[in-house]
Amino acid sequence: MSMQRGSTKHGPAKDDNLAQEVDGIVRARRDTRTEEWRSAEPPGEDQPQVAVIPERPASEAAANTDPTAAVEARSELARWFDRHDFPARAAQLTYVLRGRNAPEQLVERLAARPKREQYDSFGHLWRALHGGEDVETVRF
Structure with a gap:
Protein backbone atom coordinates (compact mmCIF):
# COMPACT_ATOMS: atom_id res chain seq x y z
CA MET A 1 0.00 0.00 0.00
CA GLU A 55 -3.89 42.80 -4.29
CA ARG A 56 -6.98 41.53 -2.48
CA PRO A 57 -10.28 42.36 -4.17
CA ALA A 58 -12.14 45.29 -2.59
CA SER A 59 -15.09 43.06 -1.67
CA GLU A 60 -12.82 40.67 0.22
CA ALA A 61 -11.00 43.50 1.99
CA ALA A 62 -14.30 45.06 3.02
CA ALA A 63 -15.61 41.78 4.40
CA ASN A 64 -12.47 41.44 6.55
CA THR A 65 -13.08 37.72 6.99
CA ASP A 66 -9.36 36.99 7.15
CA PRO A 67 -8.53 35.98 10.75
CA THR A 68 -4.91 37.05 10.28
CA ALA A 69 -6.04 40.66 9.74
CA ALA A 70 -7.49 40.76 13.26
CA VAL A 71 -4.31 39.27 14.69
CA GLU A 72 -2.18 41.81 12.82
CA ALA A 73 -4.39 44.68 14.02
CA ARG A 74 -4.08 43.47 17.60
CA SER A 75 -0.29 43.20 17.26
CA GLU A 76 -0.14 46.73 15.85
CA LEU A 77 -2.09 48.08 18.82
CA ALA A 78 -0.09 46.04 21.33
CA ARG A 79 3.23 47.43 20.13
CA TRP A 80 2.35 50.80 21.68
CA PHE A 81 1.76 49.46 25.20
CA ASP A 82 3.82 47.75 27.89
CA ARG A 83 2.55 45.41 30.57
CA HIS A 84 3.04 47.98 33.28
CA ASP A 85 0.68 50.40 31.50
CA PHE A 86 -2.31 48.43 32.82
CA PRO A 87 -4.60 48.82 34.72
CA ALA A 88 -5.30 52.37 33.56
CA ARG A 89 -8.06 54.72 32.50
CA ALA A 90 -8.64 55.85 28.92
CA ALA A 91 -7.20 59.30 29.62
CA GLN A 92 -3.98 57.78 31.00
CA LEU A 93 -3.60 55.45 28.02
CA THR A 94 -4.20 58.35 25.63
CA TYR A 95 -1.37 60.21 27.37
CA VAL A 96 0.86 57.12 27.02
CA LEU A 97 0.11 56.87 23.29
CA ARG A 98 0.91 60.55 22.71
CA GLY A 99 4.18 60.17 24.63
CA ARG A 100 5.18 57.23 22.44
CA ASN A 101 4.29 59.03 19.18
CA ALA A 102 1.57 56.55 18.23
CA PRO A 103 -0.44 57.19 15.06
CA GLU A 104 -2.93 60.03 15.53
CA GLN A 105 -5.81 57.85 14.35
CA LEU A 106 -5.18 55.45 17.24
CA VAL A 107 -4.85 58.30 19.77
CA GLU A 108 -8.13 59.82 18.59
CA ARG A 109 -9.90 56.49 18.79
CA LEU A 110 -8.87 56.00 22.39
CA ALA A 111 -9.54 59.65 23.26
CA ALA A 112 -13.13 59.17 22.04
CA ARG A 113 -13.72 56.58 24.80
CA PRO A 114 -15.08 57.77 28.17
CA LYS A 115 -12.09 59.29 30.03
CA ARG A 116 -12.76 57.48 33.31
CA GLU A 117 -13.31 54.04 31.75
CA GLN A 118 -10.92 51.56 33.42
CA TYR A 119 -8.98 48.94 31.42
CA ASP A 120 -7.54 46.12 33.52
CA SER A 121 -5.53 44.55 30.70
CA PHE A 122 -4.64 44.93 27.06
CA GLY A 123 -7.31 42.36 26.18
CA HIS A 124 -9.92 44.46 27.94
CA LEU A 125 -8.83 47.53 25.93
CA TRP A 126 -8.90 45.54 22.66
CA ARG A 127 -12.43 44.29 23.30
CA ALA A 128 -13.62 47.82 24.18
CA LEU A 129 -12.16 49.29 20.99
CA HIS A 130 -13.45 46.49 18.75
CA GLY A 131 -16.96 45.92 20.04
CA GLY A 132 -16.24 42.83 22.10
CA GLU A 133 -14.36 41.02 19.32
CA ASP A 134 -12.00 38.53 20.91
CA VAL A 135 -8.83 37.63 18.98
CA GLU A 136 -7.70 35.08 21.56
CA THR A 137 -10.07 32.54 20.01
CA VAL A 138 -8.20 32.65 16.67
CA ARG A 139 -5.53 29.95 16.46
CA PHE A 140 -3.30 28.91 13.58
Whole structure:
Protein backbone atom coordinates (compact mmCIF):
# COMPACT_ATOMS: atom_id res chain seq x y z
CA MET A 1 0.00 0.00 0.00
CA SER A 2 1.56 3.29 -1.06
CA MET A 3 1.15 6.58 0.74
CA GLN A 4 -0.42 9.53 -1.11
CA ARG A 5 1.59 12.73 -1.45
CA GLY A 6 0.49 16.14 -2.64
CA SER A 7 2.77 15.97 -5.68
CA THR A 8 3.64 12.91 -7.73
CA LYS A 9 6.12 14.72 -9.98
CA HIS A 10 8.93 14.95 -7.42
CA GLY A 11 9.73 14.02 -3.85
CA PRO A 12 9.54 15.89 -0.54
CA ALA A 13 13.20 16.97 -0.74
CA LYS A 14 12.55 18.72 -4.06
CA ASP A 15 9.40 20.32 -2.59
CA ASP A 16 11.49 21.72 0.27
CA ASN A 17 14.13 23.07 -2.13
CA LEU A 18 11.48 24.79 -4.26
CA ALA A 19 9.86 26.32 -1.17
CA GLN A 20 13.24 27.59 0.04
CA GLU A 21 13.88 29.32 -3.31
CA VAL A 22 10.82 31.56 -2.97
CA ASP A 23 10.90 31.97 0.82
CA GLY A 24 12.76 35.31 0.69
CA ILE A 25 10.36 36.75 -1.87
CA VAL A 26 7.33 35.65 0.14
CA ARG A 27 8.67 37.11 3.39
CA ALA A 28 10.02 40.39 1.96
CA ARG A 29 7.15 40.90 -0.51
CA ARG A 30 9.65 42.00 -3.13
CA ASP A 31 12.47 40.53 -5.20
CA THR A 32 15.42 39.83 -2.90
CA ARG A 33 18.10 38.98 -5.43
CA THR A 34 21.13 41.28 -5.42
CA GLU A 35 22.27 40.44 -8.92
CA GLU A 36 19.84 41.68 -11.55
CA TRP A 37 20.48 38.81 -13.94
CA ARG A 38 19.13 36.34 -11.36
CA SER A 39 15.73 38.09 -11.16
CA ALA A 40 12.83 37.13 -13.37
CA GLU A 41 12.46 39.15 -16.53
CA PRO A 42 9.79 41.85 -16.49
CA PRO A 43 6.80 41.30 -18.77
CA GLY A 44 7.09 42.43 -22.37
CA GLU A 45 5.51 45.59 -23.75
CA ASP A 46 2.45 43.69 -24.94
CA GLN A 47 2.03 41.75 -21.67
CA PRO A 48 0.06 42.90 -18.61
CA GLN A 49 1.94 43.97 -15.47
CA VAL A 50 1.77 41.47 -12.63
CA ALA A 51 2.48 41.96 -8.95
CA VAL A 52 4.65 39.65 -6.88
CA ILE A 53 1.80 39.48 -4.37
CA PRO A 54 -1.59 40.24 -5.90
CA GLU A 55 -3.89 42.80 -4.29
CA ARG A 56 -6.98 41.53 -2.48
CA PRO A 57 -10.28 42.36 -4.17
CA ALA A 58 -12.14 45.29 -2.59
CA SER A 59 -15.09 43.06 -1.67
CA GLU A 60 -12.82 40.67 0.22
CA ALA A 61 -11.00 43.50 1.99
CA ALA A 62 -14.30 45.06 3.02
CA ALA A 63 -15.61 41.78 4.40
CA ASN A 64 -12.47 41.44 6.55
CA THR A 65 -13.08 37.72 6.99
CA ASP A 66 -9.36 36.99 7.15
CA PRO A 67 -8.53 35.98 10.75
CA THR A 68 -4.91 37.05 10.28
CA ALA A 69 -6.04 40.66 9.74
CA ALA A 70 -7.49 40.76 13.26
CA VAL A 71 -4.31 39.27 14.69
CA GLU A 72 -2.18 41.81 12.82
CA ALA A 73 -4.39 44.68 14.02
CA ARG A 74 -4.08 43.47 17.60
CA SER A 75 -0.29 43.20 17.26
CA GLU A 76 -0.14 46.73 15.85
CA LEU A 77 -2.09 48.08 18.82
CA ALA A 78 -0.09 46.04 21.33
CA ARG A 79 3.23 47.43 20.13
CA TRP A 80 2.35 50.80 21.68
CA PHE A 81 1.76 49.46 25.20
CA ASP A 82 3.82 47.75 27.89
CA ARG A 83 2.55 45.41 30.57
CA HIS A 84 3.04 47.98 33.28
CA ASP A 85 0.68 50.40 31.50
CA PHE A 86 -2.31 48.43 32.82
CA PRO A 87 -4.60 48.82 34.72
CA ALA A 88 -5.30 52.37 33.56
CA ARG A 89 -8.06 54.72 32.50
CA ALA A 90 -8.64 55.85 28.92
CA ALA A 91 -7.20 59.30 29.62
CA GLN A 92 -3.98 57.78 31.00
CA LEU A 93 -3.60 55.45 28.02
CA THR A 94 -4.20 58.35 25.63
CA TYR A 95 -1.37 60.21 27.37
CA VAL A 96 0.86 57.12 27.02
CA LEU A 97 0.11 56.87 23.29
CA ARG A 98 0.91 60.55 22.71
CA GLY A 99 4.18 60.17 24.63
CA ARG A 100 5.18 57.23 22.44
CA ASN A 101 4.29 59.03 19.18
CA ALA A 102 1.57 56.55 18.23
CA PRO A 103 -0.44 57.19 15.06
CA GLU A 104 -2.93 60.03 15.53
CA GLN A 105 -5.81 57.85 14.35
CA LEU A 106 -5.18 55.45 17.24
CA VAL A 107 -4.85 58.30 19.77
CA GLU A 108 -8.13 59.82 18.59
CA ARG A 109 -9.90 56.49 18.79
CA LEU A 110 -8.87 56.00 22.39
CA ALA A 111 -9.54 59.65 23.26
CA ALA A 112 -13.13 59.17 22.04
CA ARG A 113 -13.72 56.58 24.80
CA PRO A 114 -15.08 57.77 28.17
CA LYS A 115 -12.09 59.29 30.03
CA ARG A 116 -12.76 57.48 33.31
CA GLU A 117 -13.31 54.04 31.75
CA GLN A 118 -10.92 51.56 33.42
CA TYR A 119 -8.98 48.94 31.42
CA ASP A 120 -7.54 46.12 33.52
CA SER A 121 -5.53 44.55 30.70
CA PHE A 122 -4.64 44.93 27.06
CA GLY A 123 -7.31 42.36 26.18
CA HIS A 124 -9.92 44.46 27.94
CA LEU A 125 -8.83 47.53 25.93
CA TRP A 126 -8.90 45.54 22.66
CA ARG A 127 -12.43 44.29 23.30
CA ALA A 128 -13.62 47.82 24.18
CA LEU A 129 -12.16 49.29 20.99
CA HIS A 130 -13.45 46.49 18.75
CA GLY A 131 -16.96 45.92 20.04
CA GLY A 132 -16.24 42.83 22.10
CA GLU A 133 -14.36 41.02 19.32
CA ASP A 134 -12.00 38.53 20.91
CA VAL A 135 -8.83 37.63 18.98
CA GLU A 136 -7.70 35.08 21.56
CA THR A 137 -10.07 32.54 20.01
CA VAL A 138 -8.20 32.65 16.67
CA ARG A 139 -5.53 29.95 16.46
CA PHE A 140 -3.30 28.91 13.58
